[in-house]
Amino acid sequence: MTDLALIYDDNSYKIVRLLSQDKKSVSIELLAANKQQKKIKFDNLVDSFSSSNPEKLITSVSTLSQEIDQELLWELSSDNQLWNYESLAELYFSDSSLAHKIALFIALTSPEIYFVYNPKEKKLKRCNQEEINQHKLQIAKQKEYQEKFDRIYNKLINKEQPDWQIDPLSLLNKPDKNSIEFKASSKAAKELKLTLAELLFELGYIKSIEELMTTNFIRHYFPQGTELANITINDHSEDIPFNNTIKVFSIDDSNTTEIDDAFSVEKINDGWKIGIHISAPSLNKELLTIASSRISTVYYPGHKITMLPEQIISHYSLDQGKELPVVSIYFTIDNQMIVVSHESKLELVKVSDNLRTETLEQYFNTENLSIDHGYPYESELKLLHKFALALEEKRGRPSVNQLMVDYNFSFSDDGQVIIKPRLRGNPIDKLVSELMILANCTWGRMLTNAFIPAIYRVKQPREPVVMTLTPNSHTGLNVDYYTWATSPLRRAADIVNQSQIISLLTKTKPLAATDYAVANIVENFDDVYSAYLKFQDSMEHYWSLRYFLQENITQVNATFTFKCNVQLDGVPIQLDISHLTTMQPAGTVIKLAISDINLINQTFNYRIIN
Structure with a gap:
């Protein structure tokens, strides 16, 4: 004899071999070919019994269950509402043999129409017509x-x-x-x-895989579409004083179409006056809500989704020859590069020149700083670089990651992808980074001291960087207060903070901390901005794989950056190769073989070949 059980498992009732049971669970073995053993809840056990021929029993039950007239049984059972299945078998078959009662139970419960089984009471409830x-x-x-x-x-x-x-x-x-x-x-x-x-x-x-990636991103983050309607520019620039005593120049790469920062250098008796000039789109209050809802401009290879209407960017970009309103901050420094004083102004300036990094880097670089080449603004740039070095030394933190590589993606007329790596940490990067940090820290301190709500970029030890309305230090930069206010054409925090700075300078009412433009940025900036960067990374990863296929690249050098993380040469792809090798010193170079590139999943196989 074989110990068997009728149980409920995987959404159906079945006969299985019974191994053991206690008050909470039942151990069983399926009678299928694989004879899988498992535990089920005790409530899923309907009955237990023995049989000398389980196969014959199962065959008989299967045949009988198909022949049972459930409607007839329902009519015959009208005397009671609750039945055990042995009694129903007796009523229908005039006996309650093992095959009959199990066949009847399976027929009535597969599926339940006329009767419903209650596992707690081990009873079948007769249903009403409804x-x-x-x-x-x-x-x-x-x-x-x-x-x-x-x-x-x-x-x-x-x-x-x-x-x-x-x-x-x-x-x-x-x-x-x-x-x-x-x-x-x-x-x-x-x-x-x-x-x-x-x-x-x-x-x-x-x-198109790239079109799919872009469409999915836009559907999620820009459900109303990416286009922005033009607005009427009303910045009252005619009432803003014009400063015609300085020569203003910007430093950007040739692809930049939203130039929002520029510089000036003026020699004075005991030193210099260094000017940092930021385009002032925030004079149009309507833009604050638009910017806050978009958080920032989204960049990805060959494209961008602007935070502000294109008409606004075109108007306020500090392009050569334009006269535009700017928020300026002037730092008076002595001959030892020490800041003596600072002053902020809302003013009109004329942009004299747009310097391009591609041209500047040929001469204004680490190797040539001590050589006079006679290129435009050479003395100003070298002075600003000297000042930047002094600022960096005072902070005690590097402003630029020397191992960081920027990648510029462009496309030829026939659709070929072009990737140009650019190592960061050159004099141009250091100059711009340090002066922007100085301006942002100074303005952050000014707003704090004036008790004007501002959006701060705060970094505390062992904590992530966050946006907050609470003034605090940024330990990564080693500064007491740090805002973002130098990229108002590209980041929402900057245009809102700039509006607060202007209210301080003009003695007008600032935005409240509860204003939508302020509160939405604080609440959503980090998550949304991270998603934008993740999308940019995924698109760059995709085009990097396309570049490998386009150039038939099957081997690539990889440089260790940290522990077992490596940076592939020529493309913005980092890998953790801890499953292939042990940790190596930063800067160690190995060669990887690349194969099986899958553009849809953005995956590929790689192995070390030396």
């Missing part, structure tokens, strides 16, 4: 659902396009994971050993 109708309706719906699921699944598993009433690409962007389309697609993709994106690509739904 409940029966509800059960039949539910079964019909389940059947319809399953048929639709099977139609979609069978098409997908055969790599054919289903006849579905959805945008298939919506399955990749914030999908409804309870939808029949998502469940069928996910199951088919898993069976085919593909990602969902790979499956949709093979089915022809994805025409």
